[in-house]
Amino acid sequence: MKICVCIKQVPDAKEVRLDPVTNTLAREGVQSIMNPFDEHALEEAVRLRESVGGEVVAVSMGPPQAEAMLREAISCGADRAVLVSDRAFAGADTWATAYTLEHALRRIGDFDLILCGKQAIDGDTAQVGPGLATRFAIPYVACVQKIRHADATGLVVERMMDDGYDVVAVDYPVLLTVVKDINEPRVPSLKGKMKAKKETILHLNAADIGAEPAAIGLAGSPTRVVKVFPPEARGGRAMLSGTVDEQVAQLAERLRRYL
Amino acid sequence: MLQVSEELCIGCGLCEESCPFAAIAVVDGLAVVGDTCTLCGACVESCTPGALTIVLAEKSGATRLTDWSGVWVYAEFRKGELAPVSLELLGIGRQLADTRGVPLAALLIGAETGDAARQLIGHGADTVYLVEDPALALFREEPYAAVATAAIRRFRPEIVLAGATAIGRSFIPGVATLLDAGLTADCTALAIRAEDGALLQTRPAFGGNIMATIVCEESRPQMATVRPKVMKALVFDAQRQGEVVVLDTTAGQLASRVQVLESVVGQAAEVNIQEADILVSGGRGLESAEGFALLRRLAEVLGAKVSASRAVVDAGWIPYPHQVGQTGKTVAPKLYIACGISGAIQHVAGMQTAETIVAINRDPNATIFSVADYGIVGDLSEVIPKLIDKIEELRQR
Ligand SMILES: Cc1cc2nc3c(=O)[nH]c(=O)nc-3n(C[C@H](O)[C@H](O)[C@H](O)COP(=O)(O)OP(=O)(O)OC[C@H]3O[C@@H](n4cnc5c(N)ncnc54)[C@H](O)[C@@H]3O)c2cc1C
Ligand SMILES: Nc1ncnc2c1ncn2[C@@H]1O[C@H](COP(=O)(O)O)[C@@H](O)[C@H]1O
Numbered sequence: 001m002k003i004c005v006c007i008k009q010v011p012d013a014k015e016v017r018l019d020p021v022t023n024t025l026a027r028e029g030v031q032s033i034m035n036p037f038d039e040h041a042l043e044e045a046v047r048l049r050e051s052v053g054g055e056v057v058a059v060s061m062g063p064p065q066a067e068a069m070l071r072e073a074i075s076c077g078a079d080r081a082v083l084v085s086d087r088a089f090a091g092a093d094t095w096a097t098a099y100t101l102e103h104a105l106r107r108i109g110d111f112d113l114i115l116c117g118k119q120a121i122d123g124d125t126a127q128v129g130p131g132l133a134t135r136f137a138i139p140y141v142a143c144v145q146k147i148r149h150a151d152a153t154g155l156v157v158e159r160m161m162d163d164g165y166d167v168v169a170v171d172y173p174v175l176l177t178v179v180k181d182i183n184e185p186r187v188p189s190l191k192g193k194m195k196a197k198k199e200t201i202l203h204l205n206a207a208d209i210g211a212e213p214a215a216i217g218l219a220g221s222p223t224r225v226v227k228v229f230p231p232e233a234r235g236g237r238a239m240l241s242g243t244v245d246e247q248v249a250q251l252a253e254r255l256r257r258y259l
Numbered sequence: 260m261l262q263v264s265e266e267l268c269i270g271c272g273l274c275e276e277s278c279p280f281a282a283i284a285v286v287d288g289l290a291v292v293g294d295t296c297t298l299c300g301a302c303v304e305s306c307t308p309g310a311l312t313i314v315l316a317e318k319s320g321a322t323r324l325t326d327w328s329g330v331w332v333y334a335e336f337r338k339g340e341l342a343p344v345s346l347e348l349l350g351i352g353r354q355l356a357d358t359r360g361v362p363l364a365a366l367l368i369g370a371e372t373g374d375a376a377r378q379l380i381g382h383g384a385d386t387v388y389l390v391e392d393p394a395l396a397l398f399r400e401e402p403y404a405a406v407a408t409a410a411i412r413r414f415r416p417e418i419v420l421a422g423a424t425a426i427g428r429s430f431i432p433g434v435a436t437l438l439d440a441g442l443t444a445d446c447t448a449l450a451i452r453a454e455d456g457a458l459l460q461t462r463p464a465f466g467g468n469i470m471a472t473i474v475c476e477e478s479r480p481q482m483a484t485v486r487p488k489v490m491k492a493l494v495f496d497a498q499r500q501g502e503v504v505v506l507d508t509t510a511g512q513l514a515s516r517v518q519v520l521e522s523v524v525g526q527a528a529e530v531n532i533q534e535a536d537i538l539v540s541g542g543r544g545l546e547s548a549e550g551f552a553l554l555r556r557l558a559e560v561l562g563a564k565v566s567a568s569r570a571v572v573d574a575g576w577i578p579y580p581h582q583v584g585q586t587g588k589t590v591a592p593k594l595y596i597a598c599g600i601s602g603a604i605q606h607v608a609g610m611q612t613a614e615t616i617v618a619i620n621r622d623p624n625a626t627i628f629s630v631a632d633y634g635i636v637g638d639l640s641e642v643i644p645k646l647i648d649k650i651e652e653l654r655q656r
Contacts, residue, residue, distance in 0.1 A: 259654060
């Protein structure tokens with residue numbers, strides 16, 4: 001089975017902060033990490049290969065630095081990795097990202113299964129996976145919390161819903177987006193780390209994947225950010241004081257409108 | 260792309276300071292654009308010499324914007340009930356439609372929808388487009404996306420809103436892709452730009468550390484999913500008049516390669532923490548799974564649901580659907596009571612838009628206090644029982 005995992009490099013949330021005075025992101029040494037949901041997608045891909053056989057290809061669209069993350073993916077079990085990188089991709093929204101990934105994946109090979117994270121934690125949109133599947137005209141299941149059964153023809157999975165979960169059956173080719181509950185990602189093995197060091201990572205640019213210039217990056221993005229600003233500061237902060245009983249009484253009083 | 264004019268750039272560094280993404284820097288007296296540029300335009304505004312410009316490539320087959328008119332809300336209907344967020348969306352949808360001077364419609368998809376259409380009209384819809392079929396009883400992405408896309412293509416609304424729920428966030432991106440439309444996820448504010456009537460869509464990004472306002476200038480419809488609980492529903496008016504338009508489906512639209520074998524409703528009322536008005540949330544400070552018994556008692560007197568930090572979900576004290584935060588759910592209740600939660604940024608990202616936040620923690624330096632409206636420093640095993648008593652006492656009076 002040919003499995004593709006889409007992974008994105010994102011800034012570590014702990015370090016991203018907007019300076020309230022200058023209105024810019026505090027940038028000192030902001031580390032990049034593999035999007036947490038994508039770690040789970042990768043782990044699930046590797047587990048599936050271990051059970052049904054095949055190949056796992058990790059694909060990322062991003063700047064050259066994302067190569068380090070792709071090596072990490074190899075150390076965690078991906079067979080090979082592809083970096084889709086071009087200055088012309090800058091400013092891509094989810095429409096343009098899905099378009100670009102679609103063209104890259106068509107170039108790389110025919111996949112039975114595409115795995116994505118539920119969402120990337122920088123934008124939190126959860127749109128690229130469904131967009132990508134729709135572009136391929138293949139079915140997709142979002143927010144998968146468990147793969148109950150996998151064989152050579154298809155899958156039975158549990159998808160998280162707001163009121164519980166649905167059990168759904170689907171044949172390949174299919175795209176899944178996964179949530180954190182699906183598995184516990186492994187730590188890289190020594191053998192994996194060695195492989196990651198040696199492996200050549202294929203680089204593809206806009207021309208390589210045959211992308212239309214008008215459909216990538218900012219030009220291809222129907223949405224445009226017109227303003228960024230810090231969230232409204234939360235007002236009226238009050239540390240209650242006095243004995244525990246007094247504090248509890250003050251609190252209960254203030255919560256009255258919610259009772 | 261972002262272009263730097265070598266003639267005009269004086270290397271002053273204003274752009275470097277203004278860039279939220281650290282993507283532009285002055286090197287040898289000239290601004291150089293890096294790979295992290297998102298073309299947000301902050302530097303262009305800041306550049307006094309006017310050396311920076313964003314150059315857009317022409318996109319072929321531009322949409323005729325004037326062909327699209329009206330505001331639509333996707334009315335989410337599952338297992339005999341309308342999702343509350345759909346009514347909230349009719350509230351904001353009404354405002355947007357009135358500002359634009361256009362009608363407001365709801366798109367209702369499902370089976371045996373009963374009086375749901377009446378509900379939608381009573382909450383502000385002028386028209387309900389109803390797509391009803393037994394094949395739509397259970398949610399499946401493909402048929403939902405197909406019927407919604409067909410309806411939108413036919414009636415051409417300029418704006419389409421949906422709840423940022425499991426269902427909305429699953430199939431609406433498919434619809435946007437089929438329509439080649441822009442889609443903004445999980446918005447917390449919507450408004451109409453006076454100059455050109457464009458929809459201003461505001462949403463948190465980077466775990467809520469920054470807010471971004473997004474527009475779709477050249478494509479239609481302008482689509483957004485909206486976080487539950489941030490918009491206000493209108494009061495139901497049984498007298499309101501509206502029209503129900505039944506739409507036909509085709510076999511092709513209803514076909515799906517995904518088969519729902521079973522739909523398991525968790526302790527439904529408990530699990531859907533995004534729709535709760537009050538959340539009582541527990542962290543590692545509860546010390547064990549049994550600690551949640553105390554929280555459930557507090558939740559009961561408040562009519563609240565129970566949520567949790569990741570640490571306790573990972574510890575197996577409570578299932579994942581209850582997790583709040585960056586890798587869990589984003590919630591915006593009226594009241595959020597954090598008990599024994601330290602306030603890690605990944606947790607705060609998921610709850611900071613709550614109307615009122617209360618923190619109970621025995622560590623006076625816990626970061627949760629910096630986002631709390633009211634904080635109590637104390638041991639929760641002492642504070643919570645007292646709070647329960649006090650609330651019961653207030654209730655009796
Ligand atoms: C990529 C990534 C994603 C993450 N996503 C999420 C997410 O979605 N949601 C999330 O919540 N976390 C998330 N985390 C984890 C997050 O960083 C914190 O580790 C987690 O939120 C801590 O949970 P906690 O506050 O319950 O535990 P702790 O940090 O251990 O805090 C426990 C608190 O309880 C207090 N306490 C202890 N005993 C008592 C008592 N008897 N009475 C009163 N107070 C007491 C302590 O003073 C302390 O402040 C993520 C982390 C990473 C790296
Ligand atoms: N630039 C990218 N490269 C590879 N995969 C991506 C990229 N952006 C998004 N994805 C995938 O799409 C998922 C959802 O991302 P998003 O829609 O941005 O929240 C992520 O978890 C990834 O699996």
